[in-house]
Each structure stands twice: as structure tokens, then as C-alpha cells.
Amino acid sequence: MSRQPPIDQPLLTLPEADKSPLSIRAKALVFIDPRSQQLRAELHELAPSGLPVLIRGESGTGKELLARHIHRESERPGLFVAVNCGSLSPSRGEAELFGYTAGSQVGAASSRAGWFGSANGGTLYLDEIGDLPLGLQSKLLAALETREVTRVGAGQALPVDVRLVAATSIDLAQAVAAGKFHERLFHYLDEGRLVLPPLRERIGDILPLAEYFLGIHAQRLSLGLPLLSASAQQVLEAHSWPGNTRELESVIHFALLVSRGAEILPEHLNLPSFDLVQLSAQLRVLAADPAQRAALRQLLGELL
Numbered sequence: 251m252s253r254q255p256p257i258d259q260p261l262l263t264l265p266e267a268d269k270s271p272l273s274i275r276a277k278a279l280v281f282i283d284p285r286s287q288q289l290r291a292e293l294h295e296l297a298p299s300g301l302p303v304l305i306r307g308e309s310g311t312g313k314e315l316l317a318r319h320i321h322r323e324s325e326r327p328g329l330f331v332a333v334n335c336g337s338l339s340p341s342r343g344e345a346e347l348f349g350y351t352a353g354s355q356v357g358a359a360s361s362r363a364g365w366f367g368s369a370n371g372g373t374l375y376l377d378e379i380g381d382l383p384l385g386l387q388s389k390l391l392a393a394l395e396t397r398e399v400t401r402v403g404a405g406q407a408l409p410v411d412v413r414l415v416a417a418t419s420i421d422l423a424q425a426v427a428a429g430k431f432h433e434r435l436f437h438y439l440d441e442g443r444l445v446l447p448p449l450r451e452r453i454g455d456i457l458p459l460a461e462y463f464l465g466i467h468a469q470r471l472s473l474g475l476p477l478l479s480a481s482a483q484q485v486l487e488a489h490s491w492p493g494n495t496r497e498l499e500s501v502i503h504f505a506l507l508v509s510r511g512a513e514i515l516p517e518h519l520n521l522p523s524f525d526l527v528q529l530s531a532q533l534r535v536l537a538a539d540p541a542q543r544a545a546l547r548q549l550l551g552e553l554l
């Protein structure tokens with residue numbers, strides 16, 4: 251039985267947490283690992299600069315949460331508006347993004363500011379920007395460069411002041427090379443660059459995040475705060491977390507429900523358990539083959 255030391259510094263907490271959507275349940279950014287601390291320093295520097303930002307990272311690593319913190323630290327007075335580019339309608343994407351005037355759309359009785367206009371004075375967060383159709387990419391770049399937006403059906407452009415934070419889980423430079431992403435938009439976005447490493451490369455974040463999620467879910471479910479057993483901690487640290495922080499949160503949520511507030515043991519985690527005896531047996535088999543032995547020696551050299 252052991253408990254993590256209290257987390258003193260690394261929490262950044264969003265104000266008005268109650269108003270945030272449920273999808274962002276964690277309001278605090280738990281950043282303990284040295285790589286995360288470095289990222290946090292970059293965030294502090296970039297947030298007030300007003301530069302566009304491109305966040306790269308696998309799904310579930312916390313890109314949207316990071317974007318919300320950029321907006322908060324920028325102190326821009328307008329709203330934070332989050333849009334997943336994959337969810338824009340293929341036929342009405344332009345109207346959804348840039349707005350429309352009355353009568354310009356089937357059934358549009360009144361005009362509407364799109365997502366872009368709604369973020370006026372604030373931050374527009376475009377998730378999976380690689381999914382934005384090429385035609386809309388050019389229009390987005392034009393709106394950002396001219397600081398004007400033209401609603402569908404309107405004759406006149408309106409001034410807008412939008413800070414763009416975009417996120418991608420694919421390599422946009424490759425998408426540019428393949429002709430699938432607008433090169434100038436890529437360079438525009440790439441001015442402010444943040445890379446959110448996968449959770450398996452931020453091992454120092456795993457246990458603090460687990461403790462953090464235990465705390466918030468235990469409170470929500472009115473359960474006592476359970477201890478995380480040493481063996482459960484080992485299993486958490488050994489897992490490769492393909493679903494990143496989102497996966498960790500659901501594993502902890504599940505563990506809390508099945509343990510009913512008692513100490514969390516490996517069997518509550520529903521993860522492949524880390525068995526050192528089994529692993530050594532497998533390594534011995536591998537090491538019997540000279541070619542595999544060389545690769546194994548190199549891997550161990552890198553890890554230890």
C-alpha cells in the first residue's frame with residue numbers, strides 16, 4: 251500500500267469549471283513528467299503571444315485540454331469555441347464555419363454567425379484540422395490573414411479577431427507533401443508548435459493522473475478515496491496506453507466502481523498484468539537466438 255506524494259505545483263486549473271462541457275471532465279492539467287513540465291513552460295510562453303498554434307499528439311493525449319489552457323492564459327476576452335473538423339457537414343461546412351445570411355440556406359430564416367464568428371475576440375480550436383476539405387482550408391487561411399469573414403450569401407465581409415489553435419493526430423507535413431493539406435495554411439499554423447507526447451513517453455504523469463482521476467471520480471460518486479496498491483501502480487506504469495489519458499481515466503473510473511472505494515488492486519484495473527516472471531521466461535527464449543540477442547542487448551541498453 252502506498253500513496254503518491256501530494257501534487258504541489260503542476261496543476262493548472264480552469265476557472266468556471268462548471269460551464270465546461272462534460273467531455274472535458276478534468277479541469278486541471280496534470281503535468282509532472284519532465285517532458286510535460288517542458289511543455290507547460292512552452293505553453294506559458296506561447297499563450298499570451300497571440301500566435302496561431304498547432305498541437306500535435308495522438309488521440310486522447312489532452313490536446314483540447316491544452317488548447318483550453320492556452321485560451322485561459324492568453325486572457326483573450328472572447329469565447330473558446332471547439333470544433334471537430336471531421337464533424338463539419340460536407341455540403342454545409344462553409345456555412346457552419348463562416349456563417350450564413352437569411353435566405354442563403356434552405357430553411358434559413360435568419361442569419362447566423364458560424365463557428366469562426368462565434369470565436370470573435372476569443373480562440374477557435376479546430377480539432378483534426380487535417381480533415382478540413384481543401385476548399386475550406388483556403389477560405390480559412392484567407393479569413394485568418396485578412397481578419398475578415400464573409401458569411402455564405404453575404405455581399406460584404408465582416409471584421410473578426412480570432413486566434414486559431416489547431417490540433418492534429420496525423421503528420422500534416424506529409425499531408426502537404428501528398429497534396430492533401432494547404433501548404434501555406436500549414437506554415438501559418440506551424441508558427442506556434444506544441445507536441446504532446448503519448449502517455450507511454452510521459453511515464454512520470456501516469457500515477458499523478460491516476461491519483462487525480464481517482465480523486466475526482468471518488469468525490470463525484472461520494473466514495474472514500476481508495477489507495478492505489480503498489481502492484482496496481484506497477485501495472486499502470488507498464489501499460490502502453492494506446493488510448494492515452496482518455497484510456498487511463500476510464501480504467502481508473504472502472505477500477506473505482508469495481509473496488510467500491512476499497513484499495514485498488516491489479517485485478518480491478520482490467521489491464522494485462524505485468525508479470526516479471528513470465529517476461530523473464532520470454533526474454534530467455536528470445537536471447538537464445540543470436541540475432542534476437544543483439545536486438546535485445548540494444549533495447550536494454552536504451553532502456554537502462
Ligand SMILES: Nc1ncnc2c1ncn2[C@@H]1O[C@H](COP(=O)(O)OP(=O)(O)OP(=O)(O)O)[C@@H](O)[C@H]1O
Binds near residue numbers: 274281310495
Ligand atoms: N494532463 C491532463 N491532466 C488532466 N486531465 C487530462 C490531461 N490530459 C488529458 N486529460 C483528460 O483526458 C481526456 C482526453 O483529453 P482531450 O479530449 O483533451 O484529448 P485529445 O487529445 O483532444 O483527444 P482527441 O484527439 O481524441 O480529441 C479528457 O477528459 C481530458 O480532460
